[in-house]
Amino acid sequence: MRKKIVAGNWKMNTTVSEAVELAKGLVASLNEVPEDVKLVVAPPFTNLVPVSDVISGTSIALSSQNCADQEKGAYTGEVSAKMVKSVGCSYVILGHSERREYYGETSEKLVKKIKLALGEGLSPIFCIGEKLQERQDNIHFDVIAAQIKEVLFELSAEEMAQVVVAYEPVWAIGTGVTATSEQAQEIHAYVRGILAEKFGELAQEISILYGGSCKPSNAKELFACPDIDGGLIGGAALKASDFIAIAQSY
Numbered sequence: 001m002r003k004k005i006v007a008g009n010w011k012m013n014t015t016v017s018e019a020v021e022l023a024k025g026l027v028a029s030l031n032e033v034p035e036d037v038k039l040v041v042a043p044p045f046t047n048l049v050p051v052s053d054v055i056s057g058t059s060i061a062l063s064s065q066n067c068a069d070q071e072k073g074a075y076t077g078e079v080s081a082k083m084v085k086s087v088g089c090s091y092v093i094l095g096h097s098e099r100r101e102y103y104g105e106t107s108e109k110l111v112k113k114i115k116l117a118l119g120e121g122l123s124p125i126f127c128i129g130e131k132l133q134e135r136q137d138n139i140h141f142d143v144i145a146a147q148i149k150e151v152l153f154e155l156s157a158e159e160m161a162q163v164v165v166a167y168e169p170v171w172a173i174g175t176g177v178t179a180t181s182e183q184a185q186e187i188h189a190y191v192r193g194i195l196a197e198k199f200g201e202l203a204q205e206i207s208i209l210y211g212g213s214c215k216p217s218n219a220k221e222l223f224a225c226p227d228i229d230g231g232l233i234g235g236a237a238l239k240a241s242d243f244i245a246i247a248q249s250y
């Protein structure tokens, strides 16, 4: 059985007090979420500790939105996988399209990050997804295959078993345009097929999340697809009631 995961990527939103309020809202409604759905929250680095305090003792897991591609030392402004682990994270989002696009995150860097994260016992939520132009040019399958092969094919099966994949078509992120459930399922099945090329049966065990304008009104249809194992939620994760409603869609 694959793990069902609903993860909230808070991006560069929330002050400490706002983050604490949001986390408290989630804890208060946690009993409304099916037990087999794992909730993960990914606040900004500055809010990991206060949010960790709020969710401590609950089933909600903590994630960072990134980690450094170096272990430690003179890398001003960076936060290492070990630091992320030390504040109570069990997940780390890596390769988000916003990091690829605005911060020059390459597959080469992502291999280093994912290995360091795995070395600390963190589960990477590894993001992939094509841009609008790539879909229009009908090269989206190739783009996704390359994103997977360049990074995940560098892992051992033991390492891969700890990874969660998130398919986030760039054209659906923050745009209000969601991939249809058919489009999402098509890619998710394709991703699982590529993973099977390298990892065989293990591919059936890997959770593949959908992200991109996922909200309470469309989550049910997306989550009903056989290869969609949950969601990576941006905007709708900033409102406790919406995030909980998405998790309840299972």
Ligand code: 13P
Pocket: 009, 096, 168, 172, 173, 174, 175, 176, 211, 212, 213, 214, 232, 233, 234, 235, 236
């Ligand atoms: P939205 O849900 O705001 O489209 O963002 C999705 C996302 O990028 C999550 O990582």
